Amino acid sequence: MACRSRLAPAVRAAMPKLLRPATTASSSASLAVRCISSTPSRRIRNTSVRKVKFTTDSYPELSRDPKFSEITSEHVAYFKELLGKDSAIIDGVNKEVSAEDMEPYNGDWMRKYRGHCKLVLKPGSTEEVSKILKYCNDNMLAVVPQGGNTGLVGGSVPVFDEIVVNTSRMNQIRSFDDVSGVLVVDAGVVLEVADQFLAEKGYIFPLDLGAKGSCHVGGNVATNAGGLRLLRYGSLHGSVLGIEAVLPNGTILNDLSTLRKNNTGYDLKQLFIGGEGSIGMITAVSIHCPQRSKAVNVAFLGVESYDKLLQAFREAKIQLGEILSAFEMMDNGSQALVHKVRDNKRPLDGEYPFYCLIETSGSNSDHDSEKLAQFLEDVMEKETVADGVLAQDETQLKALWSQREGIPECVGHGGGVYKYDVSIPLKDLYRLVDDTRQRIEDAGLKGETDEFPVIDVVGYGHMGDANLHLNVAVRRYDKQVEEALEPFVYEWIAGVDGSISAEHGLGLAKKNYISYSQSATKISLMKQIKNLYDPKGIMNPYKYI
Amino acid sequence: MACRSRLAPAVRAAMPKLLRPATTASSSASLAVRCISSTPSRRIRNTSVRKVKFTTDSYPELSRDPKFSEITSEHVAYFKELLGKDSAIIDGVNKEVSAEDMEPYNGDWMRKYRGHCKLVLKPGSTEEVSKILKYCNDNMLAVVPQGGNTGLVGGSVPVFDEIVVNTSRMNQIRSFDDVSGVLVVDAGVVLEVADQFLAEKGYIFPLDLGAKGSCHVGGNVATNAGGLRLLRYGSLHGSVLGIEAVLPNGTILNDLSTLRKNNTGYDLKQLFIGGEGSIGMITAVSIHCPQRSKAVNVAFLGVESYDKLLQAFREAKIQLGEILSAFEMMDNGSQALVHKVRDNKRPLDGEYPFYCLIETSGSNSDHDSEKLAQFLEDVMEKETVADGVLAQDETQLKALWSQREGIPECVGHGGGVYKYDVSIPLKDLYRLVDDTRQRIEDAGLKGETDEFPVIDVVGYGHMGDANLHLNVAVRRYDKQVEEALEPFVYEWIAGVDGSISAEHGLGLAKKNYISYSQSATKISLMKQIKNLYDPKGIMNPYKYI
Structure with missing residues (x-):
């Protein structure tokens, strides 16, 4: 789940005759747009402040791999010499900082994982990353690549004393081609920064998610983030054109192609997309960005059954075609919990077993409104949809999105x-x-x-x-x-x-459950890849494969 | 280049005031749509019939790797026992067929490559492919996977006596989900067959190319075919959701996911997309198919300079946005050659240094026509475009496309x-x-x-x-x-x-030139992958990496 940046001005959609405007939703002052990501946690999550347990306590079955060296002052001295600036190193080894100062790098924002890391490195260039990894590989020092640390499965924080290599100082937009829409950025560029840069050029980043204000593009690619725009713009496996990555032995893999077509050998970058930093560290990304839509419309509909919801989705694809940009489903239970927490007036008068939020994005507001109005009239006449409202302005649009985006937070309130x-x-x-x-x-x-x-x-x-x-x-x-x-x-x-x-x-969260989604053959082949690229196993140990 | 299937009825576009209808183009009876693919040949290609040279004569530097066994009657007996039917084996080893009967499998349609293959196997199932490859691997028999054999770089025909494993008998559509648009097909399904199947369901295959009438989907994926729809629907790395493949040792890799989101480990299938049969043989493909557009419009424009052509492309992306489905460029030289061969009246009266063909595809014909008309008016008023015509019906639409699609053939006429x-x-x-x-x-x-x-x-x-x-x-x-x-x-x-x-x-054509597009580091990493999956090197030897 994610919240959305809205660039379109207030949308004035044509109203289908059977629909009421969404005044009920927007009349509630409590309907602020909240950005909160859904969590994959299998454990209960209280909203109250609590002391975060060490991951080693939550997962007592894990033990530190003795093959890894303990970090010494000598190691730290090497990194200080290499990185040159004090600001690039957070040194808990020599007690230059307190354990508390290490917390932002040791723990995740969900407060679910907490490592024992004593050293954070913030390289400022690909060459520095290369030298760091080579040294770690030569000296058997375990490493955790870290971007904005917004992950939900404990992938970007250490378990024991792995060294955190954080991308936050690698934050330059390297280039943008205004005609092709190809953007090249350092791994540490914040997603929202990249998207705002693109907005000024009339383009959009083909990925949008709740953590956009702090997550790094490198981390997005390393975790193959999906988010809200996948329906429209597809996965990063299609839109990422190139990466620059450093292998565990320090080799720099420069594959920063800006070409949409290049059939000259295995597409190795794909292994790093979703590789979760297990075979190397992404230092830059080249990505194809689509044109930003000028018009955005939103409708919120009540549906009598899941079968009718499927029909509505099918019809939306047929009738809205190229302008459909979101089709989100919610059951009544989830909406009841939102209502219970917020005590707001719900967008529709009656209750329905299912709801869906449909968003369109296109280049012509009048055309989009007409298509959406025709679609709504059609599905209501056919009784595929029982009732619905259409956002009449930006406030209503946000309010309707909030009915969907507010669920993750409200569900936990009990x-x-x-x-x-x-x-x-x-x-x-x-x-x-x-x-x-x-x-x-x-x-x-x-x-x-x-x-x-x-x-x-x-x-x-x-x-x-x-x-x-x-x-x-x-x-x-x-x-x-x-x-x-x-x-x-x-x-x-x-x-x-x-x-x-x-x-x-x-x-870490789902490492032990992979066999529910992957065959033994595939897992075995994945382990081959891990061993090929990271034979010493220094990259993000205890996780992934 | 490719010719296109046209499903939309005749398009009646609104005419921008500065444009003439495309009657000049359609008035010429000679403007038949021709489907001919461009060729990557570095050698001259005569249109006259000639005896095809053996690849071993064209590439005298190649020598048969002595590690591979010669095919014996005993090997053939094994395959006959395995595949069960005579129709599944074309046996040149025991002289059951003439050398001429082998030609369709030994040579490519460009008549540029010709191998010495003596045995063609046509398995009917993934299990049979598995047993074939395992036997070949155990007995050091070299293999060339072959689909529709429509490739342009000699990848799908043998050089020496490699065994051809052809997918033509694996030609079933396995499943289609009418709501999600996910199609699962055997590797040997012909692209056009898949697309026609989808057309009946209101969907479209996200790939279109000249050889669609004979190329196999498995081959398309193995070569990461690009074609005409990439601008709109992206590359196969994004749209292919899963593959089933057989590794050289006979292991069946079942990765036929129908999910758009699945982040559970390395995306191994990506190595097979564009892997050109060098690490395994694709036996089935799962692919996400978009909604088929109801309306298609085409405009043909004359432009004064390459800079203005870039501007026109930029404006097309901005103004046509989500409905833009092709932007093809042609220089005056290429159009002059088409005119010389066809002796037709050119679509525009004057001559311009550059031309572009713009196609839109969308769900609402009126909306699309209006967008296209507004765009054309705008770029002509700004003098980005000097002159242009807009197809008024299906005949004109085909005639305009023919100006682009006819180039590859006409260029060779001299x-x-x-x-x-x-x-x-x-x-x-x-x-x-x-x-x-x-x-x-x-x-x-x-x-x-x-x-x-x-x-x-x-x-x-x-x-x-x-x-x-x-x-x-x-x-x-x-x-x-x-x-x-x-x-x-x-x-x-x-x-x-x-x-x-x-x-x-x-x-084979570009194997020796890869270093012009890939670094030594990447080539070395690619060779690692090849060695990992195919340690004995039996898959498609003498080619690719």
């Missing part, structure tokens, strides 16, 4: 939430929610009073990408709930050839 | 043509044509009479993808011309970080 970010073939997608709810009910774990741990089992997500967020809202952590959920959920997903991690990656 | 399919950053793209022409002129090789070998140096291509076809039209083969062209052209491309093979791949 105490906590078990969250799964999964991908499932569309026809089966919502059945996982029904089956999980049934299982929880059958186990007597769900009810309206405090004696039951589970408040509700809800589902929402990026329908256009077959990406479901299954959320189990609970009053408290409960071993019985966890036992009812796992491995049930993973086995269910494996049974329909789904993915246990749609967009968040493996990291 | 005797032959040296062809280069390259990718170059847009700003530098046409300069290669100018510089090459200058070089040929400086060498005294170009003129209007028979004493000069070169007729003209022309350029055209997929401007939207920065993909240039540099063509040197000649009267006859001439060593001086070749020496003037090479390595000049490759060095020029390397100097601007271009690609020596935009979409046709390496095969």
Whole structure:
């Protein structure tokens, strides 16, 4: 889940005759747009402040690999000599900084993981990264590449005393071709900075996600981030044209092509896209950026069944075609939780089992409004859709998005939430929610009073990408709930050839569950790749493959 | 270059006031649509029938690797037992068929390559492919995977006596999801068959190329085919969701995911996309297919300079945005050659240094026509474009496309043509044509009479993808011309970080030139991958890396 930057001016859409304007939604002052990302945590997450446990306590089965050297003052001296500036090194080895100063690099923003790192390096160039990795490889020092540290699976923080190599000082936009739309940036450029740069040129970054204000483009590529624009602009495997990366032995792989077509050998960069820093560290990215749309329209619809929701999606693809930019689904349970927390007037008067938010983006506001109005009239006449509202201005547009974007936060308000970010073939997608709810009910774990741990089992997500967020809202952590959920959920997903991690990656959180989504053959081939590029295993150990 | 399937009914576009209808083009009966692919040949290609030389004669430096076994009757007996049907084996070993019967598998359609293959296997299932490759690997028999054999670089035909494993019997459409648009097909499904299947469902295959009537989807993916739709739908690295492939040792890699999002480990399938059968044989493909557009419009414009052509492309992206589906460029030289061969009335009255063909595809014909008309009015008022015509019906639309699609054939009519399919950053793209022409002129090789070998140096291509076809039209083969062209052209491309093979791949033709587009580091890493997957080197030897 992500919040969106809105560049379009207020949208004045033509109203289909059967629809009411979305005044009900925008009349609520509480409908501020909130940016909060969904979490893949399998553990309960309280909103209250708590002391973050060390990952080594949460995962007592992990032990430090004795093949790695302990960091010494001599090692630190080398890095200080190399990087030249004090600002490029945060040294907990020589106690130059306190343990607290290390926390931003040792822990994740979810407060779920916490490492024992004592040394953070902030190289300012690819050459410095190369020298750092070569030294680490020669001296058996474990390394964790780190960008904006906004990941959700513990991939960008150390477990033990791995050295953090952070990209924040590598933050230059290297080049932009105003005709082809090809952007080349350092790995440490913040996604929103890149997107704002592009906005001034009339282009858009083909990726948008909740953490855009702090995540780094290098990290986005290393984790193959999906986000909100995948429906329209496809995955990074298609839009990234080139990368520059440093291999564990210090070799600089310069593959920063700016060409859309180049068929001269294996497309090696693809291994680094989604490789989560396990075979090298991305230092720069070349990416093809589409034209920014001038017009954005949003509709919010109530639907009587999942089958009708599928029909509505099919019709949206047919009738809205090239301007469809989002099709988000929400069940009534998720919307009820938003309503309960915010106490707002819901966008539609009645309640429906399902809702969808449809966004269009195009180059001509009048044309887009007409297409959307025709579509809405058609699906309401056919009774595919039961009711709906259409945003009449930017405020209403934000309010409607907020009904979708507010879910992750609101679901946790009752105490906590078990969250799964999964991908499932569309026809089966919502059945996982029904089956999980049934299982929880059958186990007597769900009810309206405090004696039951589970408040509700809800589902929402990026329908256009077959990406479901299954959320189990609970009053408290409960071993019985966890036992009812796992491995049930993973086995269910494996049974329909789904993915246990749609967009968040493996990291530490899902390392041990990969076999639910990948065959033994594939895992074995993946390990070959890891061993080929990182024979000493210094890159991001304890995670991924 | 490729010819296009037209599904839209006749398009009646609104006419911008400054434009004439394209009656001049359509009034010529000679303007039939011709489908002919451009060729990457560095050698002259005569249109007359000639005896095809063995590749071993054209490339005398190649020698058969003695590590490979000679095929024996015993080997053939094994395959006959395995495949069960006589129809699955074409046996030149036991002289069951004549050398002539082997020709379709031994040679390419360009009549440029010819191997000495004696055994063609046509497995009917993935399991059979697995058993074939395992046996070949165990017995050191070299293998060439072959699809529709429509490649342009000699990648799909043997050089010596490699066994051809042809996918033509694996031709089933396995599944299609009408809501998500995900198609799963056997590798041997013909591209046009897949696209026609999709057309009935309202979808389109996200790839279109000249050989669509005979090329196989598996071959398209193995060569990372680009074609005409890349501008709109991106590369196969983005649209292919999964593959099934057999590794040289017989291991079946089942990665036929139908999910758009799946972040659980290295995306290994990417190595097979564009891997040209060098590390395994693709047996099935899963691909995300977009909605088919209902409306298609085409305009043909004359432009005074390359700078204005760049401006026109930039404006087309801004104003046509999401409906732009092709932006093809042609210089006057290429159009003059088409005119000379066809003796037709050209679409525009005057002559211009450059022409472009703009195609739009969208879901609403009226909207698209309006956008295109507004765009044309704008660029003509600004004098970015000097003159233009807009297709008024399907006949005119085809006639205009024919001005672009007819170039590859017409360029060769004077005797032959040296062809280069390259990718170059847009700003530098046409300069290669100018510089090459200058070089040929400086060498005294170009003129209007028979004493000069070169007729003209022309350029055209997929401007939207920065993909240039540099063509040197000649009267006859001439060593001086070749020496003037090479390595000049490759060095020029390397100097601007271009690609020596935009979409046709390496095969045998460009194997030795890869270093002009890839660094020694990358080539070394590619060889690691080859050795990892195919340690015995049985897959498609003598080619690629």
